[in-house]
Amino acid sequence: MSDRLAAILPRGGVHHKGAGPLYHRLRLSLEEAILSGKLNHGDVLYPERDFAEYARVSRVTVRKAIDHLVRDGLLVRRHGSGTFVARSASRVVQPVSCTTSLSEELFWSGAKTECEWMERSISHPSPEEMMTLGLSADNRVARLIRLRKSAGQPLAIERTCISSEFLPDALRVTSSIYSALEDANVRPVRAIQRIFACNIHNPDASMLGVEIGAAGMLTKRVAYLPSGRAIEFTHSLFRGDADGFVTEFTISQT
Structure with a gap:
């Protein structure tokens, strides 16, 4: 048992030593x-008692920790x-240093996109943001909506x-969010993103000019510092009737 667990976790600790709750x-x-x-x-996890010990x-x-992985x-x-691994996943690697944000990696066929800022403010984090970024209810976050x-x-x-x-003044961001982070010497080095099919509801339906319940695509992206600490959490909601988009990734050999 210890040999298999040692391949996943160091004994008596976790790989990620950044800020945030232990779970x-x-x-x-994991x-x-x-x-x-x-x-x-199909791999089965060891019982919680053995894992904890x-x-x-x-x-x-x-x-x-397992509850959140089940939810995801x-x-x-x-x-x-x-408890079993639900599916295998290819590791998709794209250098974060070459990108500005997820939506700027997506290009609709023959389209040039433009950006309109809807909000740049400082506020309290939501429960999901607290969990993802390892924050408490007393912390503040820069909220950027475009x-x-x-x-x-x-x-x-x-x-x-x-x-x-890391970003005490949301109004400092005028174009690229990652450029603002780079200026603060806290540019992320890797990111994990998930893609979901969804239905679009108000107020998003009105903002996107689609009917309530229209099909859409939701992506959730978390970017990390070299320490392993999560620094950026982005939700991107795309209308489903666009002509299509293209993004290029590199598949690692490991």
């Missing part, structure tokens, strides 16, 4: 093990059988959240 850092370590293929589709954390910490679809619980358009037609709404520790 969140444990979750990131997520990396799944995305890198150390844990494969090996990692020297509480069972509550282990359960909370990377793990699945089967009553009476245990509407992407092509030829005057709305195409996507991008909502970005960054701890005010």
